[in-house]
Amino acid sequence: MTRTTTTMRAAIFRSFGGPIEIEEVDRPIIDEEEEEEDANSVILQVMATGVCRSDWHAYKGHDSDVIEHGFPFCPGHEFSGIVVEKGRHVQKLRLGDRVAVPFIVSCGSCTYCHSGSSTVCLHQKQPGFTQWGSFAEYIKLPRADRNLRVLPSNVSFVQAAALGCRFTTAFRAVMQQGKFLEEMELLQSQQRNNTKIGNTKTKISVGIFGCGGLGLACIMMIVAAVQQQQKQQQEIQQQRGSICPSTLVQIIAVDVSSQALKKSQELGATHTVLASIDPNEQAQVRDQVKALTDDGHGLDLSIDAAGFSATCENAVHCTRPQGRMIQVGLPIDTHSRPPLVPMGIVAGKELQLVGSHGFASSDLPELLQWVSDGLVDPAQLVERHVSLEEGAQAIQDMDHGSPLGITVVTDFQKPSTNGPVTSKL
Template sequence: MATTMRAAVYGEFSGPISIQEVPKPYAPVGGLLLRVKACGVCRSDYHGWKGLDSDIVQHGLPFTPGHELSGVVVKLGQGTTKFQVGDRVAVPFILSCGNCRQCARSRPTICEGQAQPGFTFPGGFAEFVAIPRADRNCSLIPPKVSFVQAAALGCRLTTAFRAVMQQGRLKAGETLAVFGCGGLGLSAVMVALAAAENVRVLAVDPSEEACKKALELGAWHAFDAKEGDEYVRAKVAEVTAGFGADVTVDAAGFAKSCENAVWCTRRGGRMVQVGLPHGEEPRLPMARVAGLEIEIIGSHGLAATDMPLLLSMVAAGKLQPEKLVEREVNLEDGAKALEDMEKGSALGMTMITNFKGKVVVDPVDGCWLGRCSPGQGQLRSAPFAAESFRALIDKVYKSASTVRGGVSSPQLDRAERGFSFRSQGPLDMRMDPTDATLRPAAWYVANLPEEELEKHIIELGEEVHLLSIQGVHAMTCCENELKP
C-alpha cells in the first residue's frame, strides 16, 4: 500500500500553495483515516493562509488547509467503535474534546480543547486525512446524500444553521435580515427558509450578483449596500412597517455590515455576529442596544450532535447545499482558488473532488485510464498487487450484473497475454508474468454504486484507481504508478 499521498501545501504565509507528495497519515487513537472525497474551499482557509489563524501559527509550517470535508473510512484508530471501514462520513470542523468545562456545560462549539481540520492539524486538501475524536464528532452520511452535499454542510451551512436557528432563535412568521451574501450569508438565507415556516428574508450585499442569487434562493427582498448605510436602513424599515427585522445576521464581518445589522434590528430583537471580523472595528450604537433591549450574540460553528439533523434535511430535500456549489475542481485548481481569494471571494462554493490531477492517457473501448480531469471523470489513489486485483475482480464480478474489460496497454492485440476477463460465464482471468513488455494493467466497468466498489477495495486492504464516467464506475490497477 502506498505510504505517500498528494496534498496542497504552503510553506509560508501568503506564499505559493504547491501540490506535493507527503507522508500519508495514520489513523489516530480514537479516530479515523479517511480517503477524502470532497473538500470545500472556504474564506476561513484563506484567513489561515494569510497567517491570521493562531492555531495554524502555533502548529507551524508547512501546512495543508481544508476544513469542509467528507470521505470514506479506510482505517480505524485504536478504540474507535462507532464506524466501520467503508463507511461514508461527514466531518464537522469543530471536533470537541468532551472533557473540558464548556463540553460539560453542553457548549461544544466553544470547547476549550477543540481540534479543527485545516487549522489545528492538516486538513482536507489532500487524498487522505487523519480525524481524531471520531466517535464523538463524526456522522454517517445517509445513502441519499452525496459527498459534495455532506462537505458543503461542513462549515458554511452548519455555521449558518446555528447562527440563524439556535443563536438567533428565528421563529415562524418572523423577519430575518442577512448582511453579507457570500457563501455564509447565502447559506443563512437557505437555512432560514428551510427550517422556519412563513419567514421573510432580507438580503443586503454590495454585489448585484450576490443579491440576485439571494433572490433566487427565496429572499423576499435584496438591497444593494453600495447605495449607502442610510439607504439600507431606510429600505429595511420600509418593508418591515418601520419596526426592523426580528433577527439580523452579520455574515460579512465588516464594520459597516455589523453596524447596519444593529441599526436594522427591531425593539427586543436579536443581532447575531457570525462573520469573522477583519479590518476596522465597528462603532456600535450601544444606547440603542440598551434602550431597545437588543441582544447581540456571537455564533461559532455547530455542535457535532446536530449534524445528523442537517444531513436528514438534505436527504429529505429540505436543504439543497448543492445549489451553493459553483464548481467542482481538482486539487491543483482548488489550491489556485484559495490563492485567488486575494482578489475577492467567489460567490458560490468551490469543491475539490478530484485529488489525482489532470493527466489523461489513451482511451480503451471508450473507458479512460490514468489520471483524469473532471470533464472526463475522476481517478484516485495508487497501484496494488496483481493478486489483489484478481481477488477484487472475483468479488465484484459476483455482485455486478455487467462486467466488461480488457488491458490498458496500447497493444490491444496482445490482450491474451495480459489480464482479461469476460462478462459471460465464469470469471476468466489470465496473465503471463514472464512478459516484461506488457505491464500488468487492467480495468473493468461495473454497474455498482461507487460506495459499494469502495467497500470491495477496502476489504482487500488495498488502494485502487476509481473512475466515474457518466454515471458508470470503472477501476484500474497497475504495477507501477502512472506518472504525469
C-alpha cells in the first residue's frame, strides 16, 4: 500500500465482533458541490481519542445506529483535534483551532434544539455511531459552528479527549439533571432558617452506583462543584461579612470491585460499600448504604452510573423519600434481564426518577472552564497513552472486562520498526 495525502490510517471493523484492523483508507474531504452539508462541516486532524465501553458496544453490534450505518465502520466518539479544513459557511472556527466536541452533534433546527434541549435533538448525529468516528487520523464533522468548541490554551488534547462522554455526561447527570447545587443551596437555607439543630439535616448524601469511568467522573464532578461553591461563598463572606454555613456532602461509592472503590476514595468518595454480585445479597447492600446516610432514610441523590439491573434497582431502593434518582448508565439488551423498578416505592416515597443523556455543546465552555481553572482534571483518570493499533486492541480486549482508567490514543502514525511507540502528548 502506498501512502498518499489523500489517504489516512484508521481502525476499521468489517463485522461485529470481528478483527479491528488498521487500514489505509480515503481521507475525508470537504466537497461542497457533492454534499450540501459540507458547507457547514470541518475536517479535524484527530490529536487524541479515548477508548470507551460505548466503542465496544458499537463494535459488538449492540448499537442500532452502527447496525444501520453498516460496514466498513470506524469507531471513536471521545476526541479532540485541530481544524485543518472547513466549509464556506463555517464562521466561528478558524484553521488551526484546537477543538473538542460532545458526542451528540445536534441539528439546531428541531423543536428540542430550539428549546435549548439539544441532548435529545431529533436529528442528532453521533461520530462513532451514526457516522465514522475518531479512531483515525482525520474526521469530518457536520454542523461545526454549532457543536465544536475551541479549547482554552491550558487544556490539553488529552484532557479534552478524556472529557469525552464520561465527564460531559457526568456533568449533566450531577449538575443539571441531578440539580446538585440546588440541593446544596436548599440545605443551606434550611440550616440558616432553622435554629432547632436536632430537626435539620446536616448533610447531603449522594450515592454513586457503579464506579467505572462514568461513576468516577460523577464523584469528581461533585467534589469540583463543592469546591467551586466554597470559593464563591468565601468571596460573598468577604464582601458582606456574613457567614455562610458550609455544607457537608457525603459521597457514597458502591461497586463490586474493591479496586474501583479504592480509586473512588482517592478521588473524593467519603464512604464506600463493596457490593455483592449475588442477587440474593442486594438487600444487605442497600441496608449498608442507607445506614451510612444522615438519618438512615437514604440518599438525597442516587446515580446509577453503570446501567446494570443491580445498580439501577439499588439506586432506586436507596433513595430517600422525595429524593432524586438519576439513570445515566445506559442499560443495554445484553444484560441478563432489564432492571425491575419498584413503582410502588416510586409512588409511595414520591421519588423522582430522571434520565440523563450526553451533554449539550452549548454547555461545553463552562465545563472547559472548570478544567482550565483546575477544578476538575480528566487526565487524572487517564492510565495509558497508546498508538492506534493498541487502541484498536483495547476495544477488543473489553470482551474480557473494563480497564479501570481511561486509555487514550495519542499516536496515529505508523509504528516505527525501531522500537515501541512513545506518546507525544
